[in-house]
Amino acid sequence: MTKQLTTQNATITTAAVEVKTLTISGKQVTLAVFRQLEDKTILNPLDATLVGEPWGRVNYHPDKCADWPEHLHVVWQVGSELRRAHVVTPAEAAHKHLYAGLYAEALIADGLNPSHSRAKGPQSTRIQVVGGATDDGIGWARFNYQDVRFHGPVRNEFLRAYHGRQGRLSSEELWSRIRHVAGPDATAESIASRLPAFAYKESWQQLKDLPQLFIAV
Structure with a gap:
């Protein structure tokens, strides 16, 4: 049975070549587990600031969005739970306000x-x-x-x-x-x-500078 990914059993580990992996109870997170995370925006719609703590970027497009404008998939924490979010580059953001x-x-x-x-x-x-x-x-x-x-x-x-x-x-x-x-x-x-143009660009850069987290295929 696939375990649920939470902030209690999830950790980030660094391999010898500085590859950061997202793990659950010591085992590398799979695509199936990653897809189970609730997809929820990390940006506050009012001021475009971050509403939680970002953990890292994941180079995986679970929603068949590889052809979308440039965007990031982020794992982030709110309270004791983990979420995933996609954030679009400022020039294509269509940020609702x-x-x-x-x-x-x-x-x-x-x-x-x-x-x-x-x-x-x-x-x-x-x-x-x-x-x-x-x-x-x-x-x-x-x-x-x-x-x-x-x-x-x-x-x-x-x-x-x-x-x-x-x-x-x-x-x-x-x-x-x-x-x-x-x-x-x-x-x-x-x-x-x-x-909130400046705040959106600042949040985007902060997320873009996050380390990439590798998950198992």
């Missing part, structure tokens, strides 16, 4: 529409707004800010304004909805500054 959606909405309130190939903000960034303008629709915006790709929700009233649909709200009305969430003095620039 409330202020990513608010930033896109601010650009729409300032006049962004499908005819613009580039958005104006703290820096020129390509932005893609996806979604229609149905009565109960919600869309998404994707863009890179300070070399990190973000992903956030866009509300229906902003989709209507973006697509120039009938009944669209004025810029002042849109900004009123944004500032209800982001504060009375919010601007596109101040909203963008709340995106």
Whole structure:
């Protein structure tokens, strides 16, 4: 019977050639045991910091994700339990964040529409707004800010304004909805500054610098 991998029976050992292996009760962890670890993000969605202690990287793609953008598979600890996570390179991260959606909405309130190939903000960034303008629709915006790709929700009233649909709200009305969430003095620039771009890059580098852990095939 395959033993369950926990922080009590799992250890990291170093072979003579400095190859680090992940073991359970003295035996090298197998792919089957590694797959049993819960796949849970190690990044805090609010500020992109690490929410647990990373143990190391594993060069194995259990979810058939070898063709995905560059990413890392990490074994990490939360409390007394082990988890596994995959973290995507900053440029392709699509990190979901409330202020990513608010930033896109601010650009729409300032006049962004499908005819613009580039958005104006703290820096020129390509932005893609996806979604229609149905009565109960919600869309998404994707863009890179300070070399990190973000992903956030866009509300229906902003989709209507973006697509120039009938009944669209004025810029002042849109900004009123944004500032209800982001504060009375919010601007596109101040909203963008709340995106955790630096923290994401710092967390990525910290994980990339981890030792590689070898597991048995």
